[in-house]
Amino acid sequence: MRALLLFQQLSRSAARQPLLLSNSCSYRPHLATRALASFAAARPSGGGRARARLSLAARAMASQQQFPPQQQGSQPGKEHAMDPRPEAIIKNYKSANKLKDKVALVTGGDSGIGRAVCLCFALEGATVAFTFVKGHEDKDAAETLQALRDIKSRTGARDPMAVPADLGYEDNCRRVVEEVAGAYGGRIDVLVNNAAEQYERPCITEVTEADLDRVFRTNIFSYFLVTKYTVPHMAEGGSIVNTSSVNAYKGNKTLLDYTATKGAIVAFTRALALQLADKGIRVNGVAPGPIWTPLIPASFGEEKVVQFGSEVPMKRAGQPAEVAPSYVFLASEQDSSYMSGQFLHVNGKSGM
Template sequence: MASGEQQQFPPQRQEKQPGKEHVMEPTPQFSSQDYKPSNKLHGKIALITGGDSGIGRAVAHAFVLEGATVAFTYVKGVEDKDASDTIGMLMQAKVSDAKDPISIPADLGYDENCKRVVEEVVNKFGRIDILVNNAAEQYEAVSVEEIDEERLERVFRTNIFSYFLMVRHALKHMKEGSSIINTTSINAYRGHPKLLEYTSTKGAIVAFTRALSLHLVEKGIRVNGVAPGTIWTPLIPASFTEEEVKSFGTEVPMKRAGQPIEVAPCFVFLACNHCSSYISGQVLHPNGGAVVNA
């Protein structure tokens, strides 16, 4: 994963969101032999939305290596294989006294589904210590005129409604020392000319993170965010043209796309109380060297 080396991906395109990790070439890297766990999340219960692939999978894997019990959501009928693969990976990686990971199919854009997910996790594990809001979708648009109301609502439901709704229900089962981590994007800070509604939701997530951190500080619950840059995930071939995929990442200072495992340690750091107990309302920026006004 050296910087400064020119990189190209094989041209590829997936026609439907969310993308599928198991058909990508090369497969995104969710783990690394260089990652050395140190029991940072021992005994914690974590719920990760969109945890079947991409950044979510890497976060789930890092969490179980650190001793956490993990539940994650995925889209039924589209991400079943990725979810099944992830469960297998987590089972192999989990520590002996952690409980078995679970996957929950859900469309998180709707309140009743978010409530059901939280209740299933609590019924299984008793509480939630770490909530990672990560599920997202995005679509290119050459002109704002091609973004109709239905598409706009769909993206906002997935990317920001779900964050509000998951927090709304999870908070009943979180206590002092718990952590909420929201996945935003570099696009919230620099914009993106072809990802108009996606970028708008990511800006909303930054504002939501800052406001929620102030809202929950007296309860001892920390709220932070991670703003990944150009990362090789299923969103990429499911969003961009073959030519755009081929050159994906070459524009950043490090001249390459990042891998999900290069983002996951940010979530571990923010979830771990003895690493980040004095940090709330902040956003970390694993983005390959791009300088943003954060």
């Protein structure tokens, strides 16, 4: 019990830090480190004795829960309110200029997987613009924008952009694309469709038409419409990466409408890849498993949050830092030039 209390105290302390980086691709809460003003200056905290105490606490914690009880109660979720904070990027991430001089637009890029993708893209030399929901995600967006500016000062990319928008509506999608393309010489080289929301609905009889309209607008209409306006600004060699979910492949009985949208994203990706092949634009996707993002405490009750991720063979949730490199791979011509219509499955399992 003493070890458990120590772990909880340390986790809550880590939650108050501005951004988190992981020491390796294996997430262990007791090794989370703070991100300082410059990502390059970040370093693990604590000495050998502290690490030993943390390791003991983590082992005691592992058999009881994944995360401290928490619930945000509304969407979109807020990363700055999470305990512990998600890990945004691997501390010793090795960049190789894979996206140098590219312009990337990431929807829902203020937090979670979107934030991690933005930071990885920036480290690879890209100029990054991202969307967020004004009035709800302002603090997270400000954190992400500052982190991008810190990286940009080292890579020579152009100034990043944070664009507020509700992407469930066509006019907003058009406006975002025009604003981003207009700021960067009329072109967008990489598009990441990532915005999403989900709600637990135990029975289909509880799903209203208004529920369907809202979830489908955010999760698939936005992908279709942002892409519609982005493609005219893309040249040969462009890349589109769509975020689906493991639920599209295995189903989820309490996330019926969300799962349906994620299945639609898979079909949309494969069909669009065929349509854009002649233009030299590749379209792929990532289907994450349980990843610790603001969507989790914002859509699940405390009991599910505590055990989140424990059902997969790896017995833990993944971190955004562990997913983002797969987006770099799919966006990079040098890495995935012969891939289109495909999905990468980052889900902590041995199969889909």
